[in-house]
Amino acid sequence: MNQVERDAAKPRRALCYVSGPMSAATALQREKFRLAGAVAAAELWERDVLHFCPMTAMPVLGASDLGYEDCMAHDVEMLRRSDFVLILPGWDSSSGALREKALAEAWDMPIVYDFDAAADMARSIEKELDPRVTREGVFH
Numbered sequence: 001m002n003q004v005e006r007d008a009a010k011p012r013r014a015l016c017y018v019s020g021p022m023s024a025a026t027a028l029q030r031e032k033f034r035l036a037g038a039v040a041a042a043e044l045w046e047r048d049v050l051h052f053c054p055m056t057a058m059p060v061l062g063a064s065d066l067g068y069e070d071c072m073a074h075d076v077e078m079l080r081r082s083d084f085v086l087i088l089p090g091w092d093s094s095s096g097a098l099r100e101k102a103l104a105e106a107w108d109m110p111i112v113y114d115f116d117a118a119a120d121m122a123r124s125i126e127k128e129l130d131p132r133v134t135r136e137g138v139f140h
């Protein structure tokens with residue numbers, strides 16, 4: 001079996017959408033949000049959780065030609081394709097994160113608030129997707 005065949009045979013992984021504050025009036029605050037996203041991404045990588053983090057994937061708002069709603073349209077589509085949401089601290093003062101949380105609730109998506117819960121949720125969803133996947137995320 002070649003690498004493409006091995007890759008094709010692997011089960012689908014659960015995808016975590018990372019929601020939290022991203023836009024702000026000052027460059028310093030935007031950079032703080034981007035760094036918080038980078039820390040979240042690293043924590044999820046360390047726990048082997050497949051994720052999409054807009055704070056690290058999207059250009060910093062105010063530093064590009066993309067408008068707020070253009071960025072949100074992209075984020076909403078990525079949220080729609082995700083299996084669950086990790087909400088970062090500060091979400092309750094972010095209009096975008098409030099909107100993402102409301103959409104996740106409307107779509108009956110699981111919502112978690114810490115990295116360990118995200119890892120547990122990912123393994124749980126992956127086990128439902130393919131019962132050969134163990135808690136550690138490997139075949140048995």
